[in-house]
Amino acid sequence: MRTLLMMSVLLLSATLSLQVSANLPDFAELVEENSVSIVNITTRQQVPARSGAEQRDLEELLRQLRPDGIPDLEPESVPGRPRSGVGSGFVMSSDGFIITNHHVVANADSITVTLTDRREFTADIIGTDELSDIALIKIDAEGLRAVxxxxxxxxxxxxxxxxxxxxxxxxxxxxxxxxxxxxxxxxxxxxxxxxxxxxxxxxxxxxxxxxxxxxxxxxxxxxxxxxxxxxxxxxxxxxxxxxxxxxxxxxxxxxxGAVSRGLLGVLIKDVDHALSMAFDMPRPYGAFVDDVQPGSPAEDAGVQNNDIILAFNGIIIEQSSQLPFYVGQVRPGSSADLTVMRDGDTLELPVIVGALPANDQAFGGGQPPEPRGNSLALSVGELDPGLQQEVPTLAQGGVQIEQLRDGPGRSAGLATGDVIVSLNHQPVRNVREFNRIMESLPETGFVPIRIVRDGRGTTLVLELQ
Known part of the structure; x- marks a missing residue:
């Protein structure tokens, strides 16, 4: 009886093992069919020789580590040394175009491509793109198997x-x-x-x-x-x-040999829980428009500060970082469609995509001192007329934060010197208007506040408790 039970258990185990094996993929044929399209890439880069000053610094360091002294070294006699690297690639077309990463071949003085049959070729760079980390190189070969x-x-x-x-x-x-x-x-x-x-x-x-x-x-x-x-x-x-x-x-x-990318010309950030609550959204998604660049395709299309871009060419934007990716796929000069939420309404805005320039999207800001304040834990003063004339976005006025203490303002990221231009969706042109709007704020909830910092606008969210 015990023998029969053990045989049954072994049979069941073997059956289960066969079922699991049947569900697992067999990669052998895939590897055999495609490995011929894979290449090995070796790069060499000549590192410049150390300068005389660098060599003296090295010698001084060695003397500190070796008090008994080191041999004299002549800077002129220390040559540049080659540095090698290794990477992978694969055949794009039968006439020798090879795909790899930008960082594999960047700054290389020579590139050697080795095929699976051990033939070696010197490759030329056709073009590289650092932003996508893609490079296209070419070898003098025919009849290659492309993927x-x-x-x-x-x-x-x-x-x-x-x-x-x-x-x-x-x-x-x-x-x-x-x-x-x-x-x-x-x-x-x-x-x-x-x-x-x-x-x-x-x-x-x-x-x-x-x-x-x-x-x-x-x-x-x-x-x-x-x-x-x-x-x-x-x-x-x-x-x-x-x-x-x-x-x-x-x-x-x-x-x-180069890549052009689409550009909207907006500074964006994620729609988090606080922003979604402040703008009455059912859930957080989309790209919040912090600032529209003057003269940009977005401005020409009618995009405004505090808009939320929900979709680009029909593709839902779940996170703001997806928007540059999708816009970047569009050739400059092409038309595209933006789905935008503004004041609770959904708008469709056609846009002619521009070309991407270098763009620094960082905002500055200092640490505020300990101060007095009001119910928002901040105090404000009238806007400096000179600053208003200097910054075009302040043409309609605003109030400048003079002091902050621990509270909703500091928690939201406000800093002294920031200029408040709207509060709870209402424009702020002077201290009187600011005080009036502040008195009407709810006791709890999320309230948007728009500021201008270093000439750039951004919207933050105050959490009132």
């Missing part, structure tokens, strides 16, 4: 993906995992985020950069670009550039 691209928009969280690359120089290594999340925004190498990444748990390491991320159909749905790690190795969090966005960039690089 097939898939639709990154159709990728689902939880589906299997496969990466092939050269982690730590181990050429043509395969690693599998799943899509962990979509539309991830991570710190950008440029002035703004123009990539909405695919996050995976694939074991991506140094050297995988620039390699492809495949779906189970053998289609490239991403370009491996970054990892999140405390050690420099894989912690199970990696990020890939979506193929749909990459193709847009690659097409421009192949045509002109």
């Amino acid at each position: 097939r691209f898939g639709d990154s928009e159709g990728v689902r969280v939880g589906e299997w993906v496969l990466a092939i690359g050269s982690p730590f120089g181990l050429e043509f290594s395969a690693a599998a995992g799943i899509v962990s999340a979509k539309s991830r925004n991570v710190p950008s190498r440029g002035p703004a985020n123009y990539v909405s990444f695919i996050q995976t748990d694939v074991a991506i390491n140094q050297g995988n950069s620039g390699g492809p991320l495949f779906n189970l159909e053998g289609e490239v749905i991403g370009i491996n670009s970054q990892i999140l790690s405390s050690t420099g190795g894989s912690n199970g969090i990696s990020f890939a550039i979506p193929s749909n966005m990459a193709l847009n960039v690659l097409e421009q690089l192949r045509e002109s």
Whole structure:
């Protein structure tokens, strides 16, 4: 009886094991079919020799560490030393166009591409784009096997993906995992985020950069670009550039060697819980317009401060960081549609997208002193006429914060010197108007307050308790 029971248990275990195996993907055929399209990329960069002053500083440091003395070193005799790097890439077209990351080939003096059959070629850079971290290079070869691209928009969280690359120089290594999340925004190498990444748990390491991320159909749905790690190795969090966005960039690089991006000309921030409550939104989403740049496409389209951009070309904007990504995909001069919420109404605004310049979106602000105040824990004074003439956005007036203490104003991020131009959706032109509006504020809830700081407008939210 016991023997029969044990045989039944073993049979059940084997059956379950077969069922689990049947549900797991077999990556072997995918790797065999696509590995021929993967390349290893080696770069070399000549590091300049140390100057005489740098060499003397080094010698002084060594003397401090070695009191017994060090050999004499002649600065002129210390040559520049080469520095090498390794990355991955893959074939875009049979005539030798190769895709990789910008950071893999940036500043390289020479680029060597190695195919799976061990042939080596010297590559030329066709164009690179730092904002998307994409580069297009070219080797003198024909008859290469190009990859097939898939639709990154159709990728689902939880589906299997496969990466092939050269982690730590181990050429043509395969690693599998799943899509962990979509539309991830991570710190950008440029002035703004123009990539909405695919996050995976694939074991991506140094050297995988620039390699492809495949779906189970053998289609490239991403370009491996970054990892999140405390050690420099894989912690199970990696990020890939979506193929749909990459193709847009690659097409421009192949045509002109450079990339142009769309621009609206607005300073934006997330709609958090406080802003959504202050503007009577059912939930927080969209991009809050803090300031419309003068003469920008947004201003021409009729976008106003305190508008909330809910959608761009029909695509819902859940987080403000998504807006630059979608706008950046549109060629300058093209028309687009904005869905905007203003004073509780939804508006459709057509816009002609401009071209992206460099733009610093940071706001300044100092630490306010301890002061007296009123029910908002701040005190205000009349606007300096000279400041009003100097700053065009203050033409209609305002009041300047003179002092702050702990309270709603400081918690919201106000600082002394800020100019209040509206409170609770009502314009503030002088101290009398400010006091009148303040007296009518509710005892609790969220109230928007618009200020001008360093010549730029922004809207904050006071939480009244």
